[in-house]
Amino acid sequence: MDNAKAHKLKKNKKKEPPEDSGPSVLNGAGILINTLQDLEVDTIFGYPGGAVLPLYDKLFDNHDINHVLVRHEQAGTHAADGYARVTGKPGVVLATSGPGGTNTVTGIATAAMDSIPLVVFTGQVPTDLIGNDAFQEADIVGITRPITKHNYLVDDVNDLEQVIRKAFHVATSGRPGPVLVDLPKDMLKTEGHYSGLRKVSIPSYSPTEKGHFSQIKKAAELLSDAEKPLIYAGGGVVLGKAWNELTAMAERHNIPVTTTLMGLGGFPEGKPQALGMLGMHGTYTANMATTECDVLLAVGARFDDRVTGNLEGFSPHSKKIHIDIDPTNIGKNVAVEVPIVGDVKQVLPEIDEKMETPNTDKWWQVLNQWQEDHPLKVPETEDTIKPQQMIEAISDATNGDAIVATDVGQHQMWTAQHYTFNHPRSFLSSGGLGTMGYGFPAAMGAAFAHPDRTVVCITGDGGFQMTPYELSTAVEHEIPLKIAIMNNQCLGMVRQWQELFYDERYSHSILKKGNPDFVKLAESYGAVGLRATTPKEMDDILQQAMEINDKPVVMDFHVEEHENCYPMVPAGAALNEMVLEDK
Amino acid sequence: MNTTQKPVQTKEQKHTLSVVVSYNLNALSRIIGIFSSKGFEIDSISFGSGKESGLARITITTHGDEQIIEQITKQLHKIIDVVTVADLTYESFVERELALVKVKASNSARSEIMQITQVFRAKVIDISPGKLSIEITGNRDKIDAFIGMVRPFGIIELARTGSVALKREFNGSV
Ligand SMILES: Cc1ncc(C[n+]2csc(CCOP(=O)(O)OP(=O)(O)O)c2C)c(N)n1
Numbered sequence: 001m002d003n004a005k006a007h008k009l010k011k012n013k014k015k016e017p018p019e020d021s022g023p024s025v026l027n028g029a030g031i032l033i034n035t036l037q038d039l040e041v042d043t044i045f046g047y048p049g050g051a052v053l054p055l056y057d058k059l060f061d062n063h064d065i066n067h068v069l070v071r072h073e074q075a076g077t078h079a080a081d082g083y084a085r086v087t088g089k090p091g092v093v094l095a096t097s098g099p100g101g102t103n104t105v106t107g108i109a110t111a112a113m114d115s116i117p118l119v120v121f122t123g124q125v126p127t128d129l130i131g132n133d134a135f136q137e138a139d140i141v142g143i144t145r146p147i148t149k150h151n152y153l154v155d156d157v158n159d160l161e162q163v164i165r166k167a168f169h170v171a172t173s174g175r176p177g178p179v180l181v182d183l184p185k186d187m188l189k190t191e192g193h194y195s196g197l198r199k200v201s202i203p204s205y206s207p208t209e210k211g212h213f214s215q216i217k218k219a220a221e222l223l224s225d226a227e228k229p230l231i232y233a234g235g236g237v238v239l240g241k242a243w244n245e246l247t248a249m250a251e252r253h254n255i256p257v258t259t260t261l262m263g264l265g266g267f268p269e270g271k272p273q274a275l276g277m278l279g280m281h282g283t284y285t286a287n288m289a290t291t292e293c294d295v296l297l298a299v300g301a302r303f304d305d306r307v308t309g310n311l312e313g314f315s316p317h318s319k320k321i322h323i324d325i326d327p328t329n330i331g332k333n334v335a336v337e338v339p340i341v342g343d344v345k346q347v348l349p350e351i352d353e354k355m356e357t358p359n360t361d362k363w364w365q366v367l368n369q370w371q372e373d374h375p376l377k378v379p380e381t382e383d384t385i386k387p388q389q390m391i392e393a394i395s396d397a398t399n400g401d402a403i404v405a406t407d408v409g410q411h412q413m414w415t416a417q418h419y420t421f422n423h424p425r426s427f428l429s430s431g432g433l434g435t436m437g438y439g440f441p442a443a444m445g446a447a448f449a450h451p452d453r454t455v456v457c458i459t460g461d462g463g464f465q466m467t468p469y470e471l472s473t474a475v476e477h478e479i480p481l482k483i484a485i486m487n488n489q490c491l492g493m494v495r496q497w498q499e500l501f502y503d504e505r506y507s508h509s510i511l512k513k514g515n516p517d518f519v520k521l522a523e524s525y526g527a528v529g530l531r532a533t534t535p536k537e538m539d540d541i542l543q544q545a546m547e548i549n550d551k552p553v554v555m556d557f558h559v560e561e562h563e564n565c566y567p568m569v570p571a572g573a574a575l576n577e578m579v580l581e582d583k
Numbered sequence: 584m585n586t587t588q589k590p591v592q593t594k595e596q597k598h599t600l601s602v603v604v605s606y607n608l609n610a611l612s613r614i615i616g617i618f619s620s621k622g623f624e625i626d627s628i629s630f631g632s633g634k635e636s637g638l639a640r641i642t643i644t645t646h647g648d649e650q651i652i653e654q655i656t657k658q659l660h661k662i663i664d665v666v667t668v669a670d671l672t673y674e675s676f677v678e679r680e681l682a683l684v685k686v687k688a689s690n691s692a693r694s695e696i697m698q699i700t701q702v703f704r705a706k707v708i709d710i711s712p713g714k715l716s717i718e719i720t721g722n723r724d725k726i727d728a729f730i731g732m733v734r735p736f737g738i739i740e741l742a743r744t745g746s747v748a749l750k751r752e753f754n755g756s757v
Contacts (some may be wrong), residue, residue, distance in 0.1 A: 141609065142612070145612060145613060145616055146616055146620050150663040150664075151609070152609075153609070170663060201739070202663065203666065204663065204664060204665055204666040205604060206605075207662050271594070297693070327657045327660070327661075328654065328657040328658050328661055331650065331653065331654075334656060
C-alpha cells in the first residue's frame with residue numbers, strides 16, 4: 001500500500017538562526033521565542049489564554065515555529081508526547097494559566113510514567129498576584145511536582161533563557177521526562193537579556209552514562225556461561241536509541257529476546273530471536289522463557305507489575321543483570337545480581353564484546369517447541385469480524401511499516417500481539433499510566449513529525465470518545481491519519497475482567513446504548529467515515545482508507561462483542577500460570 | 584540455584600541522612616514529596632536557610648531496612664536540586680537536637696528543677712511566677728531523658744527541632 005502523501009503543513013525547513021543571535025534586550029516573550037528557535041523547536045502544541053497572550057502576539061508574525069492549535073490542552077500534551085516518541089526530540093506544549101495548566105496534567109503524568117521528554121510552558125498570573133487566588137490562578141508547579149522530572153517558576157526575566165535551556169537539557173538527558181516551566185504574565189512582558197549562550201550549568205545534575213567496568217565484565221561472564229539466557233528489553237531500548245546494539249548482540253550470540261509493551265519495535269519482530277511480548281498478555285513462549293531462563297538480561301526495563309506478575313514466581317531460577325540509566329529502577333522491585341547504571345546504548349556493545357557465545361542449542365529446542373505448541377491464535381470467521389483479525393488486516397495493509405498509536409484496553413493488547421512491529425519509535429501507547437484518550441492525539445502529534453509516514457490509531461469505542469474533538473485539528477491541518485475503532489460496544493477490557501472475576505456482572509461497562517454513529521461523527525468534522533461489519537467490508541474500507549491522503553479517516557469496525565484477550569496472567573498470579581483460552 | 588526473589592529482609596534501623604540542596608522551597612517540597620508519594624517515613628527533618636551560599640543543608644532522620652534506605656537515598660539523589668546525599672549512619676558524626684520546655688514550677692519545686700537543669704547542662708531561659716522555660720540541646724536520648732525527668736512537675740508546652748547532623752572529621756576524642 002502506498003504511503004500517505006505528505007500533507008500540507010509548514011514543512012520543517014532548514015532553520016534560520018534567530019533574528020538576533022548575539023546578546024540583546026527583548027521582552028520575555030521574545031526571549032522565549034528566540035531560545036526555542038535556537039533549540040531548534042519546530043512545532044508547538046498549544047492553546048491561548050490571557051496569561052500567555054504576549055507570547056501569542058509574538059507568534060502572530062513568527063513563521064519558523066509551527067504552532068498547532070489543538071482543541072484541548074490534554075490532547076495537546078498527548079500530541080507533543082506522540083511527537084516526542086517518534087522523533088526522540090522533546091515535545092513542546094504551551095497552555096495558559098489555571099484551567100489551561102490543569103488540563104495538561106493527565107498528559108504530563110502519562111509522559112512521566114513512560115519517560116518521555118516534554119517541555120510544558122504554562123502561563124501564570126503576574127508575579128504580584130501569585131498567591132492571591134487571582135482569576136485563573138492555579139499552583140501548577142505544586143500540582144505537577146510529583147509528575148514532572150523537574151519544574152520551574154520563572155520569577156526574574158533575566159533567568160528566563162537559562163531556565164528554558166535547563167528545562168530542555170533535563171527533559172532530554174539521563175532518564176528523560178517532562179519538565180514544566182511556569183511563566184507569570186509580567187515575565188513575558190518585561191524586558192530582559194537574551195545571551196544566545198548555549199552552555200547549561202546544573203552542578204547538581206549529572207546522569208551516569210558509562211557503565212561500571214567490573215560489573216560489565218561480570219555480566220559478560222554470566223552470559224557466556226548461560227545455558228538458558230534471555231534478554232528482556234524495555235522502553236529504555238527505544239528511548240536510549242539502542243535498537244541496533246540490541247539486535248547485533250542478540251543475533252551474534254543467538255540469544256532470545258522478549259520485549260515489554262514499551263519495548264515493542266526495539267527489536268524487530270521478524271527476527272528469529274524474537275519471542276514477542278511478555279507479561280500479563282504476553283506470549284506463552286515469552287512468559288515460559290522468563291520463568292525458565294537461567295540468566296536474565298534486563299535492558300532499560302523496570303520490572304513493572306504488569307510484566308512480572310507475582311514477584312515470588314518471577315523468573316525464579318535466573319541470575320539477573322539489569323542495565324538502566326536510572327539507578328532508582330535497579331533493585332526497586334526485584335533483587336539483581338549484577339546492577340549496571342548506565343546508558344544502554346553504551347553498555348550493551350561493551351558486554352557484547354566481552355562475552356563469548358553461549359551454547360543455546362538445547363534452549364532453542366525448548367523455545368521452538370513452545371512456539372509451535374502455543375502460537376498466538378487468530379480466529380478466522382466469515383460473517384463477523386474477530387478483533388485479532390482486524391489487527392492482522394491493519395498490519396498487512398500497512399506492511400508493518402506504519403506508526404501505530406493505541407488507546408488502552410483489549411485493542412491495545414491485541415495490537416501489541418498481532419501487529420508486526422519492525423521499526424523502533426513506531427508504537428505509541430500509554431504503558432505506564434494506561435491513559436485512555438491518549439491514542440488519537442498522540443497519533444496526530446506523530447503525524448505532524450512524520451508527514452510522509454502512514455500513521456494509524458487503533459482505539460476502542462470507549463477510548464476514542466475521550467478525545468474525539470481533535471478531529472477538528474486533524475481536519476484543519478489535512479492530516480491523513482487512519483483511526484481504526486475496534487467497536488465492541490463496550491469497555492472491552494473492563495468487561496473481560498467482570499466476566500472472568502466478577503461473575504459476569506457488567507456494571508457500567510456497556511456502551512451500546514449511547515454510542516454515537518462514528519461515521520456521522522467523522523463526517524460532521526469534515527473527516528471521512530467508513531464502517532465495516534464483515535471481513536470482506538473490513539478489507540474494502542482499509543483499502544479505501546489507505547488511499548485518502550488529505551484528511552483523517554475514521555473506520556468503525558464492528559467486531560465480535562464477547563471476544564476476550566488471551567493469553568492472560570490473572571493479576572497476582574505468576575507468569576507461568578497464564579490462562580490460554582476461554583474455559 | 585534458587586536466588587532470592589524478595590530483597591533480603593534486613594533489620595530496620597534508624598538512619599541520619601544529610602542532604603545538601605540548592606536553596607529553594609521547591610526542592611524542599613520535592614524532598615518531602617518523595618517521602619509521602621513513595622511511602623517512606625520521616626522521623627524528623629530540619630531545613631536550614633542557606634540563602635547566602637545558595638545551598639541549604641537538610642537533615643533527615645528516617646528508618647527502614649537496607650533496601651528501603653537505599654531507595655530513599657537514590658530517590659533523593661534523583662531530585663535535580665539535590666547536590667549530595669550522605670548517609671551518616673555508618674560514619675562517625677555529631678548530631679544535635681534542640682528542645683524548649685516550659686514546666687510548672689511552684690516555689691517548692693523550682694530549685695529541684697534548676698538542679699536537674701544543671702545536671703543536664705541545660706539552660707533556664709525564662710522565669711515567670713510558677714513557670715520555667717528551659718533550653719536543652721543534645722542527642723535524642725539525652726533530650727528524652729531530660730523530658731522524662733521534668734515531666735512529673737507538669738510540662739505546659741514543649742517544642743522540639745529535628746536533629747541536625749554533620750560528619751565528624753577528626754576521629755579522636757574532643
Ligand atoms: C482515563 C482512563 N479511565 C479509565 C481507565 C480504565 N480502563 C482500562 S481499559 C478500559 C476499557 C477500554 O474500553 P475501550 O476503549 O472500548 O477499549 P477495549 O478494551 O474495548 O478495546 C478502561 C475503562 C483507563 N485506563 N483510563
